[in-house]
C-alpha cells in the first residue's frame with residue numbers, strides 16, 4: 001500500500017529507530033519498513049528524514065562483481081543521497097573488517113565490500129557526522145580534519161586513498177564550471193608536433209598507452225614528462241625500471257594537480273584543504289624520491305639530449321669541440337657580457353623567488369652546491385697554477401732566454 005505524504009511526515013517527531021510505516025525504495029521498487037532506509041538530515045529528504053534508496057540497495061549498488069567496492073559508484077551514491085564521503089571512516093571500516101577476519105590478507109579484505117559498507121554507514125550515522133552533507137565532507141578534503149589520529153595512521157590513510165581524494169577534489173573544481181566551459185577547455189588542449197611525436201614514441205617503446213585513463217590535458221603533461229627518460233636505452237629496455245618511471249611521472253602529475261589546486265585556494269578560508277593537499281604532495285614527493293633512489297633513476301637531471309641544442313651554451317660547446325680559438329675568446333666575452341650577466345641574475349632571482357622546495361630538494365641542492373664549490377675551487381687552483389707557469393714562461397721568452 002503506497003504511503004501518502006502526510007502519513008510519512010507524521011513519523012517525523014518519532015526517534016529515527018521507532019518510525020513506523022512503509023516506504024518504497026526508488027532503486028529496487030520494493031516496499032520496506034521505514035527503518036530499512038538510512039536516516040538523513042538533508043533538506044532534500046526532510047519529509048520523512050529518510051533517503052529514498054533502501055539500505056540494501058545502497059550497499060549492493062556500489063559493489064563490483066567480485067564484492068569489491070566500486071569507489072566511483074560509492075562516491076556518486078553518497079553525493080546523490082547527500083551523505084558525507086570520509087576516507088578516514090572508510091579506512092576505519094576496512095581496518096575493522098580486517099580485525100574481525102585476521103586470517104585474511106589485505107587484498108582479500110577488500111573483497112568484503114558489503115561488510116565494509118555496513119560499517120561505513122554505521123559510522124557516518126554517528127553523532128559527529130549525522131547531519132553532515134556530501135559537500136561538508138568535500139570542503140574538508142574528504143578527510144576529518146579534527147580527528148585525533150596518530151601521524152602514522154594519517155599517513156596510512158593518505159597512502160591508501162590519495163589518488164581518489166585527488167580525483168574527487170578535482171571533480172569539484174570542474175563541476176563548478178558550466179558543462180560547456182569544460183568542453184571548451186578540453187578542446188583548447190593543443191598538441192604540437194613535438195607533443196604528438198613524444199606520445200607516438202612513448203606508446204611504441206612502452207608497447208601500450210600507459211596513460212589511457214587520464215584526461216587529455218594530463219596526457220600531454222604525462223607524455224612530455226616521459227619522453228626524456230625514453231631516450232636512455234637502459235630505461236626503455238628494462239620493463240621494471242620503466243614501470244617505476246611511469247609511477248614517478250604519474251606522481252608528478254598528481255603533485256602538479258596539488259600545486260594548481262593549492263594556488264586556487266584561499267590560505268585563510270581553506271587552510272584545512274591546503275593542509276590535506278600539502279600532506280598528499282609531500283607523500284608523493286617522498287615516494288618519488290624513494291623510487292628514484294632504489295632504481296637509480298635520475299629525476300632531476302634527465303639526459304634530454306635535444307633540450308638546449310639551440311642555446312648559446314650548446315652552440316659554444318659545439319664550437320669549442322671543433323677547436324676554434326675565436327669561439328673560445330668570444331665565449332668568454334659572451335659570459336662576461338652585460339646581457340649574459342643580466343640573464344643569469346634574472347634567472348637566479350626567479351629561482352629564489354618562485355622555487356618551492358621541500359626538505360628533500362633542499363638537502364639535495366645543498367649537497368650539490370658543496371660538491372660544486374669543491375670542484376670550482378679545484379679548478380681555480382689548477383688555473384692559478386697554469387697562469388703562474390705561463391707567466392714564468394712569458395717572462396723567459398721576453399727576456400730572450402730559452
Ligand SMILES: [Zn+2]
Pocket residue numbers: 025026027028029030053054055056057
Ligand atoms: Zn532497494
